[in-house]
Amino acid sequence: MKNEIKLIKTEKDYKEALKLADKLFDAKPDTPDGDKLDLLVTLIELYEKKNFPIENPSPLAAIKFRMEQLNLSQTDLIPIIGSKSKVSEVLSGKRTLSLNMIRRLSSELDIPAEVLIQPYDAIA
Template identity: 55%
Template sequence: MDIHPIRTKADYAASLAAVSLLVDADPAPGTPEGDALDILTILIERYEAEHFPLAAPSPVEAIKFRMEQAGLSVPDMQPYIGNSNRVYEVLAGKRALSLAMIRRLHEGLHIPAEILIGTA
């Protein structure tokens, strides 16, 4: 298998097709096929990071995502944000997060602080 940097859309498409075949074959780690899969995966990830960057979520989107992930409701958020009115205001974007809220959300729900601050 000829492995080279992914520079074009055609290279990207060919690499995706090669990875698909390798994944279906399920090669053992340390074999030539397993090494090819590892290398192609790294190259694809690098190409995608450069050509299809993902924007960081807003603090409210991150909180809603974590709530959905963990099956949390508004009452469950009160220890992190405050009374239910305050939770609704934050989730509606009508109230900014305070530093104390950011700390509690980060420590309790493991939401990255840089996302909650809005610097990511």
């Protein structure tokens, strides 16, 4: 891929695209090389999305991860989820998330709704 940008169809194309992107990494925006880099990064992202998909975490894992990121305790979730017992039941997997909880968690903790609406089994 001698500075030629083309669709990435194979592992070889992918590796060549990564090498070229590395060479163009310091290109200034709105220059011919900057435009090449933007296009190349888009093609690389499409190839990676198709060939190396990343699954969403479970709703509970996402909530716990976000709590850790924001240094939140279970008590901090009471205004979002409801009561202390509801928070405990949700985080232990004994209670599934309601639509209202999903909306509030998405809004307040900035967790994508598509992650929170995934089905999961509550522990009986």
